[in-house]
Amino acid sequence: DAGVIQSPRHEVTEMGQEVTLRCKPISGHNSLFWYRQTMMRGLELLIYFNNNVPIDDSGMPEDRFSAKMPNASFSTLKIQPSEPRDSAVYFCASIGETYEQYFGPGTRLTVT
Amino acid sequence: SQKIEQNSEALNIQEGKTATLTCNYTNYSPAYLQWYRQDPGRGPVFLLLIRENEKEKRKERLKVTFDTTLKQSLFHITASQPADSATYLCALPVSGGYQKVTFGTGTKLQVIP
Numbered sequence: 287d288a289g290v291i292q293s294p295r296h297e298v299t300e301m302g303q304e305v306t307l308r309c310k311p312i313s314g315h316n317s318l319f320w321y322r323q324t325m326m327r328g329l330e331l332l333i334y335f336n337n338n339v340p341i342d343d344s345g346m347p348e349d350r351f352s353a354k355m356p357n358a359s360f361s362t363l364k365i366q367p368s369e370p371r372d373s374a375v376y377f378c379a380s381i382g383e384t385y386e387q388y389f390g391p392g393t394r395l396t397v398t
Numbered sequence: 399s400q401k402i403e404q405n406s407e408a409l410n411i412q413e414g415k416t417a418t419l420t421c422n423y424t425n426y427s428p429a430y431l432q433w434y435r436q437d438p439g440r441g442p443v444f445l446l447l448i449r450e451n452e453k454e455k456r457k458e459r460l461k462v463t464f465d466t467t468l469k470q471s472l473f474h475i476t477a478s479q480p481a482d483s484a485t486y487l488c489a490l491p492v493s494g495g496y497q498k499v500t501f502g503t504g505t506k507l508q509v510i511p
Contacts, residue, residue: 290441317497328503329442329487342498377441381497385430387489389441 290390292378298396304366307393309378310359315388317381320353320363323392324374335361368397400425400492402502410508411478419473419505421488427466428490433473436485436504445486446473478509 291310299305311318319334333343335355343353350369355361365372375394379387403422411417421431430449434442448455448464448471455462461474475482487504491497 329501331498331500334498336497379441385432385447385491385497385499386444387432387434387442387499388444392439392441 290378290380290388292376292390292393294393295391296394296396298398299368300398301369302367303397304364305368305372305395305397307363307376307378307395309361309363309390311361311378311380312382312388313359315380315382316358318355318361319379319381319387320361321377321379321389322374323377329377332363365395368395370397373397400428400490400500402488402490402500404486404488404502404505406503406505408506408508410510413478413480413509413511415478417475417478417482417507417509419486419507421471421473421502423469423471423490426493427469429496430491431462431464431471432489432499433460433462433471434487434489434501436487442487442501475507478507480509480511483507483509 293308317336320332321329323329332345333353338355353363373396375392377389377392379389401424432447433445436442446462448462459476463472485504485506487501489499489501491499
């Protein structure tokens with residue numbers, strides 16, 4: 287298995303632009319998590335899905351952030367409009383039958 | 399909400415020695431606790447899970463203890479090697495949940511040859 291796949295690996299954009307991050311979970315895993323990691327705040331859960339349904343989005347910072355999971359093999363995290371304070375590494379993780387989370391390589395987002 | 403404390407200062411240790419990292423938590427007692435390793439520029443990698451009814455768990459050179467009275471987990475790496483240098487994160491499920499976890503800020507371990 288290729289593991290959790292994220293794209294792009296790096297994204298540099300200007301303030302106000304729309305950013306879309308993509309994630310492909312491990313096949314057969316039924317739960318997917320989006321995290322954001324910064325030096326100041328560590329690893330924060332933004333939202334998680336179970337069987338493609340959003341279960342908890344309490345970590346989504348504000349309405350500028352949205353996430354979708356149209357099917358079991360694909361999810362997106364969108365920021366519109368982006369701001370410099372959104373600069374961070376965004377991780378996607380998936381879980382199967384156990385509680386072990388398998389993380390993707392992350393997307394490093396820089397908003398100038 | 400659950401608070402997790404890991405030593406934010408880096409831990410430097412001589413190769414061959416045992417490294418011990420600490421994870422303290424407050425509030426309710428979680429059903430399990432996990433430890434992850436994170437290398438620079440990479441996502442966290444799962445290492446071990448210990449359940450509330452388990453006192454100790456081992457995997458190769460790794461050992462985890464879980465003291466629900468002290469609200470503390472210790473993570474040991476025996477015979478440490480420079481390749482063990484990384485940041486180690488503990489994670490606990492949130493109150494009433496099983497899949498959703500809160501991560502500690504991690505402790506950076508440096509094993510000196």
